Amino acid sequence: MANNASNLTISKELNCSKEAAYNAWTQPEQLKQWWKPMGKKLADVINDIKEGGEVKYVFENNSLIIDGRYEKVEEHSLLEYTWNWHLKLEREENAAYKLSVHFEGDNSHAAxxxxxxGFESEEHVQPHKQGWEEGLQQLQDYLTGNNNVGKNGLNSNNADRDDIKEREEMAEEKYMPPVTGYNETEEQDKVGGG
Structure with a gap:
């Protein structure tokens, strides 16, 4: 990883084919499964992969929209496009960037x-660096079938996904203790032989 005051470059080796990496990056249904910047779920994707084509990512509740236009497209090898962030609840100002995504490798390994x-200063680079590191790890996990860690760090598999979702929803709500027939005290436990 290298960066200066205006650019950030980050890379990752992937345990999949170059084509699989490209498809996971560009196909809306695959992208929705793994990419969750700032914990936000991707709700809608427009991805017209051609020079001048529109790219737009809309996240849940329109809390984040990223849009742009493809400037250069080399199928399975290179995508260059504008990358404009629009945050609904702004913690940092909206920003316009240029993104270049290179796919390398063969049928068994990819990078x-x-x-x-387009960064204004070095201090703006760090949050994006962290975001890309997390995103590329999410991509790797998805591509290797290891994408079963929920936002609360709970492991899952296909059979347990509904249970994990229910636990995540419960964790988001205010915790309420379970309702029982009476409140047990230490004395009641002793009387009951416990």
Whole structure:
């Protein structure tokens, strides 16, 4: 990983084919399964992969929208496009960047290299660096079938996903103790032989 005051470059080796990495990055249904920047769920994708084509990512509750236009497209190898962030609840100002995504490798191994350009200063680079590191790990986990860690760090498999979702929803609500027939005290436990 290298960066300067205006650019950030980050890369990751992936345990999949180059084509699988490209498809996971570009196909809306795959992208929705693994990419969750700032914990936000991707709700809608427009991805017209051609020079001048629109790219738009809309996240749940319109809390984040990223849009842009493809400037250069080399199928399965390179995507260059504008990368404009629009945050609904703004903690940092909206920003316009340029993104270059390189896909390398063969039928058994791949690598992805991302360069994000257009930062105003070094301090703006760090949150994006962390975001890309998390995103590329999410991509790797998805591609290797290891994408079963929920936002609360709970492990899951296909059979347990509904249970995990229910636990995540409960964790988001205010905790309420279970209702019982009476409140047990230490004395009541002793009387009951416990």
């Amino acid at each position: 992805i290299r991302i360069t994000q350009a």
